[in-house]
Amino acid sequence: MFLKSLLLVGFSLLVAFVVNVPTVEARIRHYKWEAKYEYRSPDCFKKLVITVNGRSPGPTILAQKGDTIVVELKNSLDTENVAIHWHGIRQIDTPWFDGTEGVTQCPILPGETFKYQFIVDRPGTYLYHAHYGMQREAGLYGSIRVALPDGESEPFAYDYDRSIILNDWYHSTAYEQASGLSSSNFSWVGEPQSLLIQGRGKFNCSSLTFASSDSNGVCIPSNPECSPYVLTVIPGKTYRLRVASLTGLSALSFQVEGHNMTVVEADGHYVEPFVVKSLFIYSGETYSVLIKADQNPSRNYWIQTNVVSRKPKTTPGLAIFNYYPNHPRRSPPTSPPVGPLWDDVAPRLAQSLSIKARQGHGRAPPATSDRVIVLLNTQNEVNGYRRWSVNNVSFDHPHTPYLIALKHNLTKEFDQTPPPDGYDFKNYDIYVKQNNSNATTSSGIYRLKFNTTVDVILQNANTMNVNDSETHPWHLHGHDFWVLGHGSGKFDISKDPKNYNLANPIEKNTVPVHRYGWTALRFVADNPGAWAFHCHIESHFYMGMGVVFEEGIERVGKLPTSIMGCGASKGLRLP
Amino acid sequence: MFLKSLLLVGFSLLVAFVVNVPTVEARIRHYKWEAKYEYRSPDCFKKLVITVNGRSPGPTILAQKGDTIVVELKNSLDTENVAIHWHGIRQIDTPWFDGTEGVTQCPILPGETFKYQFIVDRPGTYLYHAHYGMQREAGLYGSIRVALPDGESEPFAYDYDRSIILNDWYHSTAYEQASGLSSSNFSWVGEPQSLLIQGRGKFNCSSLTFASSDSNGVCIPSNPECSPYVLTVIPGKTYRLRVASLTGLSALSFQVEGHNMTVVEADGHYVEPFVVKSLFIYSGETYSVLIKADQNPSRNYWIQTNVVSRKPKTTPGLAIFNYYPNHPRRSPPTSPPVGPLWDDVAPRLAQSLSIKARQGHGRAPPATSDRVIVLLNTQNEVNGYRRWSVNNVSFDHPHTPYLIALKHNLTKEFDQTPPPDGYDFKNYDIYVKQNNSNATTSSGIYRLKFNTTVDVILQNANTMNVNDSETHPWHLHGHDFWVLGHGSGKFDISKDPKNYNLANPIEKNTVPVHRYGWTALRFVADNPGAWAFHCHIESHFYMGMGVVFEEGIERVGKLPTSIMGCGASKGLRLP
CATH class of the missing domain: 2.60.40.420 (Cupredoxins -  blue copper proteins)
Known part of the structure; x- marks a missing residue:
């Protein structure tokens, strides 16, 4: 099965070591992570980012239902503590490893290594991110993807499985944001400077009040770190795209130019499929959509995310939906599509109402509440x-x-x-x-x-x-x-x-x-x-x-x- | 005695409460401090600064020999720990309150209050500052001034007692500096952007690569926070000026235009008096100099500090030596004096060799070492x-x-x-x-x-x-x-x-x-x-x-x- 072999390749690349225990489904996935401040230019603007093992977004956790995840997190920040929340993982029997500073744990001190250990008891698409002060804004976040047990299959078909996280991005530090918000002389964080798709965006360096050729190299439009994210597809194939949002502020729309998307999963639960041109997604949500590469294969298409619900001051985030064998960096011949109206609540409410449990898969709620x-x-x-x-x-x-x-x-x-x-x-x-x-x-x-x-x-x-x-x-x-x-x-x-x-x-x-x-x-x-x-x-x-x-x-x-x-x-x- | 009444005024302003214990000399000086990030413009450039009770430099600790200092320090930083070192205080019987993170204590977590309690067992001029990571660079520092017991007097005469701290100042954050230094892709902190005299300096806003009229208000030359420090003197009077340096990098010279200075104290010890035009001072040192206001009283004079030992890229720090009743903001009619040659070691070595214990006051060292x-x-x-x-x-x-x-x-x-x-x-x-x-x-x-x-x-x-x-x-x-x-x-x-x-x-x-x-x-x-x-x-x-x-x-x-x-x-x- 392709999915399985893909996962196994992923494991061999990403897992420090895997200990086999008797049952096949209950492996231990052992990660050694280091959180550290490093200079990065995710949207061409250079700033300090909290990386995990050098990356932001950090490494993806790939696991199978029932696995135990062990993350040994070393805090290599200098004077700042850290805590990581495993977003969507219920932490059954391990409420102390939810990673919520002040609620479930004390913060992890600089120089120390904290061992998170929990079971991923359901397949689906989840996230992790810092949960301390406004530290998530510094770039500590990533994906968790939990596969079905061997022999079980999803109630929908696809050829390839891909994950992206959407984010909005500020040039101010999490400290600056927090200081402004907590001051009696209140200062609002404002709209983000850019939107990131899987950690890459494009800030307009020339819009800065200081020169883009600034000697400090603060903003370099040609920096490869901020070249658009590329999702390469094979014509005719169907992709399961796991889309998550970890924005600090923005509600987003998400679309792939000229392609329909069939929503099949939300926050780890199967959705009665429905088709959208544009998916609305809010911070903390995850969706799986199916996209068939069924358009003219001689060109590339835009992947686009826009701010909705607040009057956008941030340019849309763009990535490239690359039809193989076109060059992945080749810009689509069209202008990026126009997103939905930012201030039209109706389609957003309509989408919320459209999301229902997939027939034969939902768990019934209790009929009444206490x-x-x-x-x-x-x-x-x-x-x-x-x-x-x-x-x-x-x-x-x-x-x-x-x-x-x-x-x-x-x-x-x-x-x-x-x-x-x-x-x-x-x-x-x-x-x-x-x-x-x-x-x-x-x-x-x-x-x-x-x-x-x-x-x-x-x-x-x-x-x-x-x-x-x-x-x-x-x-x-x-x-x-x-x-x-x-x-x-x-x-x-x-x-x-x-x-x-x-x-x-x-x-x-x-x-x-x-x-x-x-x-x-x-x-x-x-x-x-x-x-x-x-x-x-x-x-x-x-x-x-x-x-x-x-x-x-x-x-x-x-x-x-x-x-x-x-x-x-x-x-x-x-x- | 003037000194005493001055101290008492100081105490009533600054001390939260003072508990009297039977002996006159052994009072408890109780301070409640809060460390917090706040925006400040000490050299006209706005950045986040760690303040103590809203101030950087923080409140001055005023005490008398034998007093017990109690500082209840609340860490109101968001995600960052803190520790304060009491520089020059020997912490006899209280080695755990030296405030040196990693050596004598664990860091103080955000939201927590740590009680430092120690005796100041000698009169003199001391300092306090953060001692954790590179946090001192964020602005957490201040003065400690310990007076003689009642009835005892200094072996030199003066009319007024004043303290200033010299510092160099960076526009990058302590995080940015530390990240550059600790990266395998090494990045040096560079020369400071300005020199501060008692927390005030003057960065040339127009030298920024972005406009000084920047809409973010990052650099405002007219900000009163960066107006020069003013030391007002009464003609004919003698001032004890306690000069300390807490620079991050720079060795400094210090002078008062047209005035001689007699060095009488160093790091809490009486010095055999010697006269200088320019005092060399290194980070962590404190000196007392006597300055007589014996020049033409119809004008003001420059107080100036210059970088020495490294090729200066930082403009001199300036303050105003204000002869009462001239207007304190009136610039001296002269150009600031020229400082000593930055690369001439000889006068610096000569000064080091000049500093000897005052006759009749030094404690003899053991004749041999083990x-x-x-x-x-x-x-x-x-x-x-x-x-x-x-x-x-x-x-x-x-x-x-x-x-x-x-x-x-x-x-x-x-x-x-x-x-x-x-x-x-x-x-x-x-x-x-x-x-x-x-x-x-x-x-x-x-x-x-x-x-x-x-x-x-x-x-x-x-x-x-x-x-x-x-x-x-x-x-x-x-x-x-x-x-x-x-x-x-x-x-x-x-x-x-x-x-x-x-x-x-x-x-x-x-x-x-x-x-x-x-x-x-x-x-x-x-x-x-x-x-x-x-x-x-x-x-x-x-x-x-x-x-x-x-x-x-x-x-x-x-x-x-x-x-x-x-x-x-x-x-x-x-x-």
């Missing part, structure tokens, strides 16, 4: 600082990770008052700019009863600007959730649940809530641990747009010492 | 990396601080082989570029027998460039040393010790070794702990130009838990 939590998304001013909040509570990281504080009953380490389960439904007008003068910051969390079913309604609203509501992709750690519905306007608990899709809802780990709209999710609180749930826009989460769920903490096994070392866990003596 | 360690200073290529070495060993920080590893006998945490006590005296030609192909990196340290007397000869040599030898200011933690001699050329152990100054050597904690020269020091290993001894040029120490001395580790008391948390001290259970 608890409903409505989370109003607002932008606020809290104590003179610009923040994002849910239900007027802006999330404040504690210094002792929740998992440790909860397990060891260190009740002083975070606010013991949970944030509210809802907001003032009756009186709050989501369409107007609100004062929200009662907004606060808190490290309080939601405690969920183990094995109960929880509904979360994400309710969007107006920002601090008149007639403005943003798109927020919410990402849940440790679980997938069923997407029961999306709607416009204010969620009405007496009516809207009646229209929930309980028949074939998709399961996902990241989902957008559209402007002035709502999104309804359901999940079962069956994974003992402490789990972040947050807007995946880096600056929004940094500004407090997140919550933490705890469930079954009493079932969590002995925490590894390696996650300790900060806050109250510094001198903690384990029983 | 051990002589000769440290050859060289630049090398080690495993493809550019390094600085002593005796062909380039210092490599361990991940567990020495103090903890030594005290808890964690012998695997650093190289147990000590570096050599000398080099190939007979055959090594210090005047030629050497291959030094046997150079290595090591975390090995010198173990000194407690209470023995140790001589250290710093031997300078040629760098990796032909006809090039640099000036290195060496700083010893935990001790003062007697400066027994300086010489040109290769130190000859059979002859040179005969000319040691044992009569009235000055005690210092930082001393230069001049180009192609040697410097001989003597100290008593009587302070139990682990102590860094290193070139105070930030990039040189970062590149391995340092050693560590251990003495009397068995006499070190129980280590505080607060210094733990990294390397092998992470899970360390204290007895």
